[in-house]
Amino acid sequence: MSAPAPKTGPEHATRQAEVAAALRRVLPADCVLSRPEELRPYECDGLSVFRCKPMLVALPRTEQEVRDVLLTCRRLEVPVVARGAGTGLSGGATPHETGVLLSLARLNQILEIDPAARIARLQPGVRNLKVSEAAAPHGLYYAPDPSSQIACSIGGNVAENSGGVHCLKYGLTVHNVLGVRGLTVDGDLIELGGRAPDPSGLDLLALVIGSEGLLMVITEVTVKLIPRPPLARVVMASFADVQAAGNAVAAIIAAGIIPAGLEMMDRKATAAVEPFVQAGYDLAAEAILLAEADGTPEEVAEQITDIEAVLRSAGATAWVASNSETERLRYWSGRKNAFPAAGRISADYYCMDGTIPRKNLGAMLKAIEMMEERYALRCMNVFHAGDGNLHPLILFDANIPGEWERADQFGAEILELCVRLGGTITGEHGVGIEKINSMCVQFSDAERAAFFAVKAAFDPSGLLNPGKTIPTLARCAEYGKMHIHAGELPHPDLPRF
Amino acid sequence: MDPSSQATLQELRERVNAAHRNRAPLRLRGAGTKDFYAESPSAGELLDLRPYRGIVDYEPSELVITARCGTPLSVIDTLLADRGQFLAFEPPAFGGEPTIGGVIAAGLSGPRRPYAGAARDFVLGATLLSAEGEILRFGGQVMKNVAGFDVSRLLCGSLGILGVITEVSLKVLPRPRAEETLRFEMSAADAVTTFNRWSGQPLPLSAAAWCAGVAWVRLSGATAAVRAALERLGGERVDSTEATRWWNALRHHDHPIFSSNMLWRLSVPDTTPPLALPGEPLIDWGGALRWYAADHPDIRNVATAAGGTAVLWRGPAPDGTRFHPLQPAVATVHRRLKDRFDPHGIFNPGRLIAGL
Numbered sequence: 001m002s003a004p005a006p007k008t009g010p011e012h013a014t015r016q017a018e019v020a021a022a023l024r025r026v027l028p029a030d031c032v033l034s035r036p037e038e039l040r041p042y043e044c045d046g047l048s049v050f051r052c053k054p055m056l057v058a059l060p061r062t063e064q065e066v067r068d069v070l071l072t073c074r075r076l077e078v079p080v081v082a083r084g085a086g087t088g089l090s091g092g093a094t095p096h097e098t099g100v101l102l103s104l105a106r107l108n109q110i111l112e113i114d115p116a117a118r119i120a121r122l123q124p125g126v127r128n129l130k131v132s133e134a135a136a137p138h139g140l141y142y143a144p145d146p147s148s149q150i151a152c153s154i155g156g157n158v159a160e161n162s163g164g165v166h167c168l169k170y171g172l173t174v175h176n177v178l179g180v181r182g183l184t185v186d187g188d189l190i191e192l193g194g195r196a197p198d199p200s201g202l203d204l205l206a207l208v209i210g211s212e213g214l215l216m217v218i219t220e221v222t223v224k225l226i227p228r229p230p231l232a233r234v235v236m237a238s239f240a241d242v243q244a245a246g247n248a249v250a251a252i253i254a255a256g257i258i259p260a261g262l263e264m265m266d267r268k269a270t271a272a273v274e275p276f277v278q279a280g281y282d283l284a285a286e287a288i289l290l291a292e293a294d295g296t297p298e299e300v301a302e303q304i305t306d307i308e309a310v311l312r313s314a315g316a317t318a319w320v321a322s323n324s325e326t327e328r329l330r331y332w333s334g335r336k337n338a339f340p341a342a343g344r345i346s347a348d349y350y351c352m353d354g355t356i357p358r359k360n361l362g363a364m365l366k367a368i369e370m371m372e373e374r375y376a377l378r379c380m381n382v383f384h385a386g387d388g389n390l391h392p393l394i395l396f397d398a399n400i401p402g403e404w405e406r407a408d409q410f411g412a413e414i415l416e417l418c419v420r421l422g423g424t425i426t427g428e429h430g431v432g433i434e435k436i437n438s439m440c441v442q443f444s445d446a447e448r449a450a451f452f453a454v455k456a457a458f459d460p461s462g463l464l465n466p467g468k469t470i471p472t473l474a475r476c477a478e479y480g481k482m483h484i485h486a487g488e489l490p491h492p493d494l495p496r497f
Numbered sequence: 498m499d500p501s502s503q504a505t506l507q508e509l510r511e512r513v514n515a516a517h518r519n520r521a522p523l524r525l526r527g528a529g530t531k532d533f534y535a536e537s538p539s540a541g542e543l544l545d546l547r548p549y550r551g552i553v554d555y556e557p558s559e560l561v562i563t564a565r566c567g568t569p570l571s572v573i574d575t576l577l578a579d580r581g582q583f584l585a586f587e588p589p590a591f592g593g594e595p596t597i598g599g600v601i602a603a604g605l606s607g608p609r610r611p612y613a614g615a616a617r618d619f620v621l622g623a624t625l626l627s628a629e630g631e632i633l634r635f636g637g638q639v640m641k642n643v644a645g646f647d648v649s650r651l652l653c654g655s656l657g658i659l660g661v662i663t664e665v666s667l668k669v670l671p672r673p674r675a676e677e678t679l680r681f682e683m684s685a686a687d688a689v690t691t692f693n694r695w696s697g698q699p700l701p702l703s704a705a706a707w708c709a710g711v712a713w714v715r716l717s718g719a720t721a722a723v724r725a726a727l728e729r730l731g732g733e734r735v736d737s738t739e740a741t742r743w744w745n746a747l748r749h750h751d752h753p754i755f756s757s758n759m760l761w762r763l764s765v766p767d768t769t770p771p772l773a774l775p776g777e778p779l780i781d782w783g784g785a786l787r788w789y790a791a792d793h794p795d796i797r798n799v800a801t802a803a804g805g806t807a808v809l810w811r812g813p814a815p816d817g818t819r820f821h822p823l824q825p826a827v828a829t830v831h832r833r834l835k836d837r838f839d840p841h842g843i844f845n846p847g848r849l850i851a852g853l
Contacts (some may be wrong), residue, residue, distance in 0.1 A: 012820035096510035116693045117768045161643045175618050195766035196805035197785050202831055203617055206650035210643045229700040250558035256581055256671035298701060298721030353637040357559050385642035428640035442644055446631040453837035454646045457830050
């Protein structure tokens with residue numbers, strides 16, 4: 001699978017000139033990019049294996065300008081791909097070769113912080129971390145914290161329904177966004193949700209969150225702010241095998257504890273990160289568990305005691321609780337730096353994002369070990385253990401012929417196993433262009449038809465982010481054939497949830 | 498699936514197929530505890546969904562329960578309670594035996610909603626019997642899942658207009674270890690600002706309501722956290738029997754205000770000062786939900802001006818609509834969704850929106 005080669009012929013140039021001229025009639029000159037060197041920075045998002053130069057880039061500064069771009073594209077039937085900060089990991093903002101890339105980066109104002117109402121009203125280009133920074137003087141913060149939070153935009157978070165390490169207790173983007181305002185491709189203003197809870201009608205807000213730019217273009221987001229817990233402490237525990245660590249996670253939940261964060265790393269991951277950050281990980285352990293408690297000092301003390309009791313009976317070989325903020329951050333540093341550490345020990349890495357019911361963790365990790373042998377590639381595992389979200393990091397070298405193709409197949413096989421184990425192909429990174437074939441494994445033709453019905457209800461012209469997220473019938477038929485050809489999978493008769 | 502459930506599902510499919518073929522509307526119904534909650538009177542042949550019942554899967558350590566639509570809420574509540582867990586959105590039972598399918602189709606939540614989340618926040622997956630008689634699965638049984646559009650949450654609150662919700666997977670939570678209720682004498686205006694202030698502080702709030710000069714605040718969570726909050730907030734401690742009676746009256750609509758012949762439900766931003774309407778409201782959701790037991794010709798405009806919505810809960814709709822009118826572009830999307838999901842209009846026509 002790769003993006004189509006950019007068109008360069010005279011037809012393309014004529015079309016580009018026509019659309020550029022139309023956009024320049026509604027936008028100032030510096031808001032429309034058309035020269036190849038200007039377009040290049042936009043040719044991929046955070047998943048750089050997929051590249052495609054857009055025909056044009058539009059950089060509107062106001063909602064009215066966004067509307068003008070959409071009306072122009074609608075009239076000329078030009079595909080529109082919206083982009084926030086471009087940090088996405090599934091190629092959701094990969095440009096369309098004959099389309100306009102609509103960057104919302106210049107709509108970057110915090111419109112309102114209302115501490116009494118505990119809300120922030122934001123333009124889509126505001127960075128995730130900036131929201132919490134702006135709310136901090138009021139003792140409030142915005143809970144979802146994807147690992148890219150220093151750079152990723154709130155509009156992109158809405159498009160992807162982004163998660164983070166605190167989802168089990170504090171929820172995903174969908175649980176923390178109160179309302180959105182935006183435009184359909186026809187330029188109609190739509191407001192969904194808002195500060196008054198549970199409005200009449202269907203919950204279209206839930207549909208739009210995580211819709212990967214296929215339904216509408218967001219121009220404003222209202223988020224919920226919550227009180228910053230006065231204290232957080234993390235317990236770090238070692239286990240002699242990954243299954244025992246998985247059982248400990250289940251035991252913590254069964255004991256009625258919902259930790260603020262509950263993360264696992266296997267030995268390959270700790271071995272990769274420890275030389276890099278000196279977090280103090282037990283390198284003899286097969287798995288490390290990090291369990292965080294937050295709240296008032298009394299609450300945290302009670303929860304830490306409970307967590308330690310569960311870890312003891314669940315067979316942890318060692319455990320230690322952080323006694324200072326410095327120590328807490330050091331224990332987390334390895335987990336937070338797992339991706340860069342993978343980059344340090346391998347030329348390239350490919351991050352997967354499946355979710356499985358926690359009880360199947362052991363089976364999944366064993367299967368991944370066997371795949372490592374079969375594909376002759378290494379894979380290190382970090383895992384949002386609390387909510388069953390896996391991030392296997394497949395290590396490869398794109399300069400060695402065949403390695404990327406093997407990594408791609410390795411990844412697809414992990415995702416198919418996630419579906420068979422009762423999970424999903426993407427927990428928080430989105431489908432984009434990357435996992436579009438795996439959607440054929442998770443959803444039936446009729447289910448995908450329902451997705452297309454949703455798409456058509458918002459965007460009858462089909463111009464918003466075409467070719468992403470929902471594979472066509474033809475594409476899935478083709479993918480199914482490829483698979484039977486390779487002599488493995490699919491398993492159409494297996495229960496899928 | 499056991500043979501009898503299989504057979505029941507097959508019967509439902511046949512009824513839907515026949516309705517689709519004959520373009521004959523169906524009135525989807527569980528126990529009927531929310532029959533009143535409809536834009537227009539129900540038309541169509543009754544499709545009783547109670548026979549399709551049973552727990553499909555429940556694993557306490559995964560925090561997920563999956564049940565067929567006809568399963569009584571009370572069965573789920575009891576099962577969860579046995580394992581120290583609960584449905585944190587506190588769905589109302591309206592003094593009857595609602596089914597879980599009806600609970601999710603209506604999408605209503607109780608007093609814990611502002612602090613724990615709404616019904617839709619706990620929906621992880623749903624199975625839909627479509628107009629074409631197909632079984633469609635959306636979402637799943639895991640907490641994090643962003644594959645495809647979030648149709649399972651769309652179904653929550655859809656009142657059955659897009660198809661039959663045959664199965665749901667819900668996130669469950671451990672019951673709080675400690676729970677206490679405090680009572681304070683104060684005006685409605687003071688209650689709203691007090692609720693807002695406390696909501697912005699790290700306190701284990703799980704409900705905040707006001708009625709007839711008294712503010713009620715519930716604290717739930719770790720024993721130490723609840724004890725510390727009790728000391729900090731002051732007020733009068735309510736004994737647990739009375740506290741349970743009060744919160745259940747609010748949750749299940751058992752409070753006297755809910756027996757009024759005319760009742761409006763206003764949803765507003767929770768910082769909204771007392772509204773310029775005659776009569777005293779019952780305030781719930783930390784200020785965001787206001788019940789008015791009388792008719793006011795201007796009530797919808799007052800709600801809209803405050804940035805909220807007004808639903809006529811009980812009584813004849815004065816301007817012909819029970820639910821709050823939708824923005825034109827939003828109404829267009831509703832119409833197109835209905836046309837695509839239910840082209841012959843067989844599912845609960847008019848229940849959510851007149852003519853749809």
